[in-house]
Amino acid sequence: MSILINENTRLIVQGITGHEGSFHAHQMLTYGTNIVAGVTPGKGGEWVLDGKVPVFDSVKTAVDVSGANTSVIFVPARFAADAIYEAIDANVELIVCITEGIPVKEMTQITQILKGSRSRLIGPNSPGIISPPYTKVGIIPSTITQPGSVGVVSRSGTLTYEVVYALKQAGIGTSTCVGIGGDAIVGSRFVDVLSHFEGDPQTDMVVMIGEIGGQDEEIAANFIGTNLSKPVIGFIAGQAAPPDKRMGHAGAIIESGVGTAEAKIAALKDAGVKVASYPEEIPGLIENLRAIH
Amino acid sequence: MRLHEYQSKEIFHQQHIPIPRGRLASTPEEAKLIAEEFNGPVVLKAQVLVGGRGKAGGIRLVKSPSEAHEVASKILGSRIKDIPVRRLLIEEAVNIQQEIYFGMTVDRKTGETIVIASAEGGVDIEEIARKTPEKIAKVGINPLLGLKGFQARILAAEIDLPRNLWRSFIEIAQNLYRAYTQLDATLAEINPLVITSSNRLVALDGKILLDENALFRHPEYLDKRDLSAETPEEIEARKFCLSYIKLSGNIGCLVNGAGLAMATMDIIQHKGGQAANFLDIGGGAGAEKVAAALRIILSDPQVETVLINIFGGITRCDEVARGIIKSMEDVDTKIPFVVRLVGTNEEEGKQILASANLETADTLQEAAEKAVALSMEVLVS
Numbered sequence: 175m176s177i178l179i180n181e182n183t184r185l186i187v188q189g190i191t192g193h194e195g196s197f198h199a200h201q202m203l204t205y206g207t208n209i210v211a212g213v214t215p216g217k218g219g220e221w222v223l224d225g226k227v228p229v230f231d232s233v234k235t236a237v238d239v240s241g242a243n244t245s246v247i248f249v250p251a252r253f254a255a256d257a258i259y260e261a262i263d264a265n266v267e268l269i270v271c272i273t274e275g276i277p278v279k280e281m282t283q284i285t286q287i288l289k290g291s292r293s294r295l296i297g298p299n300s301p302g303i304i305s306p307p308y309t310k311v312g313i314i315p316s317t318i319t320q321p322g323s324v325g326v327v328s329r330s331g332t333l334t335y336e337v338v339y340a341l342k343q344a345g346i347g348t349s350t351c352v353g354i355g356g357d358a359i360v361g362s363r364f365v366d367v368l369s370h371f372e373g374d375p376q377t378d379m380v381v382m383i384g385e386i387g388g389q390d391e392e393i394a395a396n397f398i399g400t401n402l403s404k405p406v407i408g409f410i411a412g413q414a415a416p417p418d419k420r421m422g423h424a425g426a427i428i429e430s431g432v433g434t435a436e437a438k439i440a441a442l443k444d445a446g447v448k449v450a451s452y453p454e455e456i457p458g459l460i461e462n463l464r465a466i467h
Numbered sequence: 468m469r470l471h472e473y474q475s476k477e478i479f480h481q482q483h484i485p486i487p488r489g490r491l492a493s494t495p496e497e498a499k500l501i502a503e504e505f506n507g508p509v510v511l512k513a514q515v516l517v518g519g520r521g522k523a524g525g526i527r528l529v530k531s532p533s534e535a536h537e538v539a540s541k542i543l544g545s546r547i548k549d550i551p552v553r554r555l556l557i558e559e560a561v562n563i564q565q566e567i568y569f570g571m572t573v574d575r576k577t578g579e580t581i582v583i584a585s586a587e588g589g590v591d592i593e594e595i596a597r598k599t600p601e602k603i604a605k606v607g608i609n610p611l612l613g614l615k616g617f618q619a620r621i622l623a624a625e626i627d628l629p630r631n632l633w634r635s636f637i638e639i640a641q642n643l644y645r646a647y648t649q650l651d652a653t654l655a656e657i658n659p660l661v662i663t664s665s666n667r668l669v670a671l672d673g674k675i676l677l678d679e680n681a682l683f684r685h686p687e688y689l690d691k692r693d694l695s696a697e698t699p700e701e702i703e704a705r706k707f708c709l710s711y712i713k714l715s716g717n718i719g720c721l722v723n724g725a726g727l728a729m730a731t732m733d734i735i736q737h738k739g740g741q742a743a744n745f746l747d748i749g750g751g752a753g754a755e756k757v758a759a760a761l762r763i764i765l766s767d768p769q770v771e772t773v774l775i776n777i778f779g780g781i782t783r784c785d786e787v788a789r790g791i792i793k794s795m796e797d798v799d800t801k802i803p804f805v806v807r808l809v810g811t812n813e814e815e816g817k818q819i820l821a822s823a824n825l826e827t828a829d830t831l832q833e834a835a836e837k838a839v840a841l842s843m844e845v846l847v848s
Contacts, residue, residue, distance in 0.1 A: 330726025
């Protein structure tokens with residue numbers, strides 16, 4: 175098993191004919207993901223990826239024809255909010271938004287609409303999800319992962335790759351790796367993904383990679399302390415970051431003293447989380463935990 | 468993007484939020500003329516984008532036009548928290564009965580806008596929140612409904628606002644919320660909102676932050692960005708869509724991805740060094756962009772070592788390597804580089820760099836250790 179995606183995932187790619195969309199659709203298909211359709215308004219009726227995948231004008235039609243339950247969005251920022259709405263409207267169960275740069279106003283509206291919907295949103299500004307060895311939704315490079323029992327959840331992209339790669343180098347595999355996205359408002363937070371890992375029999379341990387900004391890590395620490403039976407290893411990026419400066423990610427900013435790495439690390443340690451000082455320390459911490467359990 | 472007080476007040480005025488009469492001055496003569504025109508005590512307010520400008524001497528009450536001239540000549544051209552003062556907002560002085568806080572921002576915990584009021588204004592809301600959290604009233608906004616009248620009334624009642632001001636308060640609240648949504652702001656604040664001695668509500672100071680990701684909808688603000696608080700490197704980086712922040716150390720960093728860029732700074736610190744900058748080249752950067760990023764890093768005189776950490780996904784290591792070679796052709800430098808390339812087209816990247824005789828590393832830890840050691844050597848010599 176794994177969380178959120180598996181062999182029953184029937185994926186549509188929104189923006190499949192674009193530069194990013196077509197490249198990554200090919201990568202996902204090669205990995206083994208079941209891509210059942212693509213959506214590009216105005217290109218309905220075409221076939222892409224060597225004629226294997228039909229393109230539709232709307233998500234609704236794509237879902238009706240293909241029975242898709244998951245969507246991944248590679249639509250430019252100005253149109254990405256509309257793409258998310260369209261997927262929610264078509265009752266897609268899991269929506270993964272890779273796009274970076276969606277305005278906050280749209281995200282407050284999407285947050286509201288999601289509450290009354292049947293959809294779960296991962297992202298935006300997410301690298302996606304990978305469940306080795308067969309399913310990935312998004313852009314996480316498949317070569318850096320191997321199947322295993324460690325769940326990974328992160329607000330970052332390449333930093334996640336760094337960690338997952340370090341795990342693989344140490345012979346440690348991943349059950350599912352989820353990038354929740356680096357924006358200030360995202361569809362799913364650490365707590366949502368952690369509770370999925372708690373219920374997943376394949377996952378016996380979780381690596382949580384946070385960063386400065388907001389208080390999601392503190393909320394997650396509270397959840398870990400009270401609701402999670404599985405051990406957690408943490409890392410918080412931005413220990414050397416100055417306050418009031420946005421460190422690349424829209425959400426990575428220490429505002430008025432809130433969101434510091436120190437506060438997050440302290441909260442995680444209080445909840446019994448082993449916190450690594452740098453990414454490559456994580457495999458060693460996992461091995462230590464395994465030796466104890 | 469943060470707006471100046473005078474820009475925020477222009478917006479308040481357009482939205483029928485009462486503000487004191489005021490004008491901008493960029494010379495002491497102009498300050499004097501405006502004071503003469505207002506014919507009474509005026510307040511001179513330095514237009515710089517920093518907090519705490521009042522304490523730093525950037526806000527002064529003067530009683531006469533000649534005093535306005537004298538004080539303006541001292542403030543204009545001086546620096547407040549290292550930012551040069553180029554303009555003053557000259558405003559009619561207001562007799563204050565009470566200072567209130569009123570503002571709105573995005574609550575990251577709930578993903579909704581919250582509107583906040585407090586009977587104690589004039590100080591940072593964070594300070595109020597720390598000292599007297601019970602004095603802060605908040606309501607969450609459904610973006611599909613906006614700020615409703617009853618919600619503004621709840622706030623007014625909770626901060627014990629005199630009832631004869633409720634109507635005016637509700638109007639101000641809803642007008643500010645309209646500006647906040649129309650402009651795609653992430654923060655709009657009137658602090659203080661004052662009750663004057665003639666029992667009116669007036670916005671005495673304002674702060675508005677615009678969402679960088681929504682600026683495409685507000686092109687009129689693109690050329691209003693105040694660059695005086697940014698370093699030349701930061702301004703140059705923006706042109707190439709690079710995310711760059713100047714820091715105080717001596718190890719220049721070039722990394723792909725914001726999280727990894729932060730983690731690279733962290734490990735440098737962990738190994739006893741200090742990063743000279745945060746720099747994220749983004750995903751899929753080509754050789755030209757990498758070369759531009761390196762030029763910017765090398766233009767910082769504090770940089771004594773460069774650490775390049777690339778985890779190739781969308782970004783290809785061979786493109787990065789070409790960018791490194793190109794920058795070495797462009798800039799004649801003796802500064803040592805430590806390069807770590809992993810991921811997409813790693814081998815091709817390494818081959819391109821083989822002839823360049825650079826220090827390389829296989830892991831982030833090794834790269835950080837080497838860079839820190841090199842930066843120390845430079846310090847010793």
